[in-house]
Amino acid sequence: MNTLTKIDTDILNYMQRDGRLTNAKLASKLAMSESPCWRRLRRLEEEGYIESYQANLDRRKLGFGVLAFVQLTFIEHDSKTTAIFEGVIKNCDQVLSCHNTTGDADFLLQVVAKNLDDYSQFIDNTLRKLPGVTAIRSNLSLRELKASSRLPIG
Amino acid sequence: MNTLTKIDTDILNYMQRDGRLTNAKLASKLAMSESPCWRRLRRLEEEGYIESYQANLDRRKLGFGVLAFVQLTFIEHDSKTTAIFEGVIKNCDQVLSCHNTTGDADFLLQVVAKNLDDYSQFIDNTLRKLPGVTAIRSNLSLRELKASSRLPIG
DNA sequence: CAATTAAAGAAATATTCTTTTCTTTGATCG
DNA sequence: CGATCAAAGAAAAGAATATTTCTTTAATTG
Numbered sequence A, B: 001m002n003t004l005t006k007i008d009t010d011i012l013n014y015m016q017r018d019g020r021l022t023n024a025k026l027a028s029k030l031a032m033s034e035s036p037c038w039r040r041l042r043r044l045e046e047e048g049y050i051e052s053y054q055a056n057l058d059r060r061k062l063g064f065g066v067l068a069f070v071q072l073t074f075i076e077h078d079s080k081t082t083a084i085f086e087g088v089i090k091n092c093d094q095v096l097s098c099h100n101t102t103g104d105a106d107f108l109l110q111v112v113a114k115n116l117d118d119y120s121q122f123i124d125n126t127l128r129k130l131p132g133v134t135a136i137r138s139n140l141s142l143r144e145l146k147a148s149s150r151l152p153i154g
Numbered sequence C: 001c002a003a004t005t006a007a008a009g010a011a012a013t014a015t016t017c018t019t020t021t022c023t024t025t026g027a028t029c030g
Numbered sequence D: 001c002g003a004t005c006a007a008a009g010a011a012a013a014g015a016a017t018a019t020t021t022c023t024t025t026a027a028t029t030g
Helices: A008-017 A024-027 A034-046 A079-091 A116-127 B006-017 B025-031 B034-046 B079-091 B116-127
Strands: A049-055 A066-074 A095-101 A107-113 A133-147 B050-055 B066-074 B096-102 B107-113 B133-145
Touching: A008 A024, A008 A034, A008 A049, A008 B050, A024 A034, A049 B006, A066 A116, A066 B096, A079 B133, A095 B066, A107 A116, A107 B133, A116 A133, A133 B079, A133 B107, B006 B025, B006 B034, B006 B050, B025 B034, B066 B116, B107 B116, B116 B133
Parallel strands: none
Antiparallel strands: A049 B050, A066 A107, A066 A133, A095 A107, A095 B133, A133 B096, B066 B107, B066 B133, B096 B107
8 A cells, every 4th residue: 555545544534533433433434334444444554554542641630730842952972972862761751752853952852740840850860960961941831722643634 | 539549540551552442451451350440441531531542643654754843932922913823823734732832932833744845835824924923943853762642650 | 346438340231343255336458 | 348456335243342230348437
């Protein structure tokens, strides 16, 4: 399957909106019968168009009052520093995402914390301890106008 | 339900990792019987701890080669400018998330685009057209070290 | 220690789902 | 136009699921 049909992108869209849709319901939404719908969905999973399914939780209700974007700058880019950094980031559950970016900073991290104390501890104990870091710039989220991870397909 | 038990956070964790887990499988992972497991899961849904379920798609396979973080600065903050801005952002599917943040910029957006041309069009046709915008700073993702939206609960 | 209450477990059932196989349709190409 | 091929649809069957009700356990409190 090289290119996706309209049906495929429709399926992906529905599954982005409700990851627990059963095949039967999905098929009825698409006004098609269950067998081809099932085959397509399975193919989209097997070929990796769908990476995973997950429940989206309410961050605040679970006590994560702080969401921050952190820009990190490194003084040098030798492979050892990088390896240490990657290891720390991957093992740190507070870091939701981390991108190597263009711009003045080298990395942009998305971080959650229970509160400002917790966040400050993370900065001090985790980020400042990283070798080679020369600048840490924090941008705290004051208000979430929009928070999605749905790709605009179809 | 004011406070969550270990079982509840375990359930949330499993559902974060696999949103399609059936109640039976979830219960067996937790080594408990199905009925209390089912009741707890339903309560977590009803009380909003679980906001939604979704399929996570492969951005690159779906042709979104560009992921960018855009910092926006406004010259003024009157309610009209803000209202226009919020409307545009919410209706724009390319914008995955948008936060009002601390720091020199006012907003931080996460944006996807098919390619750099597409991205540049978005900047010109959507962001630059917004009234009151004085600065637009783009940070393109060069490499995704980590991309998750799983909260570190439990 | 007995009584009460809340949550866990067991069991049962009806519904719903998945998944297969076979048939039909529709498009493509010689 | 007929043959071929791929995808769609129908049907079916068993398996798995959700959900209820009833029972048991365990913890708490007077």
